[in-house]
Amino acid sequence: MAVDLDLAGISEADWGDFYAAVLREQQRRLLLATAAQQAETLAAQYAAAVETQPARQLADIPTTGAVGPGEKIIIDGITWENISGAWLSPHTAGPDVYPLGWRNTALAQPGAADTYPAWTVGVAYTTGTLVTYQGTVYRCVIAHTSQADWTPPAVPALWTIA
Structure with missing residues (x-):
């Protein structure tokens, strides 16, 4: 112009x-x-x-502190990784409160899926239940009875990768 x-x-x-x-x-x-x-x-x-950072102990994180995406923390001997993509307070939005934001790193290891039952249709799952589906360990987020079209990867409101 x-x-x-x-x-x-x-x-x-x-x-x-x-x-x-x-x-x-x-x-x-x-x-x-x-x-x-x-x-x-x-x-x-x-x-x-x-x-490359080692996991931090929960006790070492101030109550006003946060954990960044990809960072790891140890709570009661279990190492959790922040997979939310956001900064989270492990004190107010930890794995017990916000399970979609965290992954248990031990369950992501090869062979971990062999220790949990397979996801099945028609089962009443309670919150926190661990199952395997197509080689991945999932944690139930909301109690429900499974349906054929409610597989763990298809319904993230009910399941999160453990």
Whole structure:
């Protein structure tokens, strides 16, 4: 788009303001063009940093503290990983209160599914029950009687990966 401006008629003060506005707009456009890549890079760096951190004891986390995505905590000898994608307080939104946000790391190990019963249609499951379905361990989030179309991966409101 061609713009016909009378640049010769612009005062020195207005010229300086115009030039500063052009520079700001260039920076804004550059930021927008690179923001997605920068966010992706930072997310990968964060994930790599968190992955190498040892699990922290619940007692070492202040009651006002939070655990970031991918971080691990130990509660009563069980290591839990925050899989929510958000920062969670293990004191107010821990695995017992917000089971969808946490994964028991021991249950994610190969062979763990062999120790729990298979999910079955027509069973009255209670909250906290562990079952296996297609090689994955799931934890019941809401008590219910299973139905053929309510498989654990199909109904995340009822089941979470343990």
